Amino acid sequence: MRFFCVNMKKERMEEREFMKWNNRGHEFDEVYENIRSCQGFYLFGAGHDGAMVRDILLSRYQTIPVLGFLDNDESKQGGIFKGMPVYAPQKALLSEGAGIIVSFASEMTGEIDRQLSEMGLVLGKDFWHYEEFLSVVAAYAYDEWFVPSISFIPITACNLRCEACLNFTTYCSRFEVRPLEEVKADLDLFFAHIDYIGLLLISGGEPLLYPHLAECMRYIMERYSSKIYSLETVTNGTVTPPSAFLEALRELDIKITVDDYRDALPEYRDSFEKNLELLLKYGGGEKVISKKYDTWIDLYPYSQKEKTPEELTEKYSRCHVPWQEYYKGRLYTCNYASFAAKAGITPPIDAAETYDLRAHTRKNVKEAAEFRAGYSQKGYAQFCRQCAGYVEINPHKVRPAVQKREE
Numbered sequence: 001m002r003f004f005c006v007n008m009k010k011e012r013m014e015e016r017e018f019m020k021w022n023n024r025g026h027e028f029d030e031v032y033e034n035i036r037s038c039q040g041f042y043l044f045g046a047g048h049d050g051a052m053v054r055d056i057l058l059s060r061y062q063t064i065p066v067l068g069f070l071d072n073d074e075s076k077q078g079g080i081f082k083g084m085p086v087y088a089p090q091k092a093l094l095s096e097g098a099g100i101i102v103s104f105a106s107e108m109t110g111e112i113d114r115q116l117s118e119m120g121l122v123l124g125k126d127f128w129h130y131e132e133f134l135s136v137v138a139a140y141a142y143d144e145w146f147v148p149s150i151s152f153i154p155i156t157a158c159n160l161r162c163e164a165c166l167n168f169t170t171y172c173s174r175f176e177v178r179p180l181e182e183v184k185a186d187l188d189l190f191f192a193h194i195d196y197i198g199l200l201l202i203s204g205g206e207p208l209l210y211p212h213l214a215e216c217m218r219y220i221m222e223r224y225s226s227k228i229y230s231l232e233t234v235t236n237g238t239v240t241p242p243s244a245f246l247e248a249l250r251e252l253d254i255k256i257t258v259d260d261y262r263d264a265l266p267e268y269r270d271s272f273e274k275n276l277e278l279l280l281k282y283g284g285g286e287k288v289i290s291k292k293y294d295t296w297i298d299l300y301p302y303s304q305k306e307k308t309p310e311e312l313t314e315k316y317s318r319c320h321v322p323w324q325e326y327y328k329g330r331l332y333t334c335n336y337a338s339f340a341a342k343a344g345i346t347p348p349i350d351a352a353e354t355y356d357l358r359a360h361t362r363k364n365v366k367e368a369a370e371f372r373a374g375y376s377q378k379g380y381a382q383f384c385r386q387c388a389g390y391v392e393i394n395p396h397k398v399r400p401a402v403q404k405r406e407e
Contacts, residue, residue, distance in 0.1 A: 156343075298398045
């Protein structure tokens with residue numbers, strides 16, 4: 001049993017690097033033993049992600065004792081969130097045998113990691129990112145395959161041509177609109193093998209252009225709602241929501257994020273506001289979230305010096321890309337790499353960067369969790385040779401939704 005005190009000697013945070021898959025099915029053995037040694041856990045982040053982690057632990061993985069929330073926001077400290085007390089982060093240092101689950105989106109965890117490291121805590125020993133924590137607990141304690149999030153794309157078509165589109169839609173020479181029966185079969189295979197997913201995101205392209213979006217989301221919720229914490233989709237706000245989708249939004253427990261690009265696309269301002277009003281009418285503030293971005297990252301193209309496989313593996317480890325795509329029976333180690341291949345930027349993805357659900361069995365649960373956490377045969381994605389990387393390592397910040405000019 002460990003005891004943390006304010007004057008404890010600081011240790012350097014040891015960030016495990018996702019190397020090649022050298023110890024399949026056992027990569028998280030030590031991590032799990034460290035988790036087991038804790039007497040209880042604080043959730044760092046009294047917000048959306050913290051609420052999700054709390055709900056999943058209390059409803060599904062009940063052997064994990066939750067002690068409360070930690071948050072840097074002084075206005076939250078001393079209060080109650082989701083029925084639990086909220087403390088300053090220093091509270092964890094005074095709690096015997098306590099661990100911390102960092103409950104933030106991955107692009108926000110770097111700062112928290114540094115803060116906890118400066119407090120003398122070690123990643124993988126004293127604190128964990130929630131995606132890895134839940135995956136490890138599910139696999140080791142419950143023999144379940146928990147998937148933090150997956151991007152599922154039934155359509156690559158979009159009505160915009162953003163220069164820095166993260167899905168590389170602007171580079172597509174042709175768009176894919178997947179047949180509904182093919183989509184259903186893909187979903188059936190996915191849910192036949194996974195036990196629970198935090199976020200299933202129906203993405204694009206522009207999802208509202210998919211003619212079967214409403215039917216697709218109904219199909220998921222009618223058959224697999226017990227395996228999903230949140231089913232969501234997203235829109236650029238410039239496409240009028242089809243009536244079938246609006247009815248689904250009203251009737252189903254689903255959410256939609258509306259990306260607010262009015263500053264970059266003033267010609268769509270009126271239609272954006274009408275579309276948002278329409279979505280709010282059917283879904284309300286709980287189901288409809290409007291987001292405005294100050295900057296985007298630009299992933300490609302950037303000339304980079306040739307890197308060795310070891311350097312690419314190190315880059316992939318530092319990238320912390322949060323998303324993987326599920327497409328035609330396979331998980332892809334990086335969704336941006338998959339998008340680049342679809343757009344023709346890179347050759348088709350080779351099997352070493354994928355996990356084939358058609359070959360998955362119950363005895364492979366730990367291996368499946370490892371792949372979703374970043375392990376693969378190569379240790380990196382081929383697209384790492386051309387990509388500038390995800391948020392923390394990417395210095396290329398650009399204005400959102402700037403449209404590509406016709407040449």
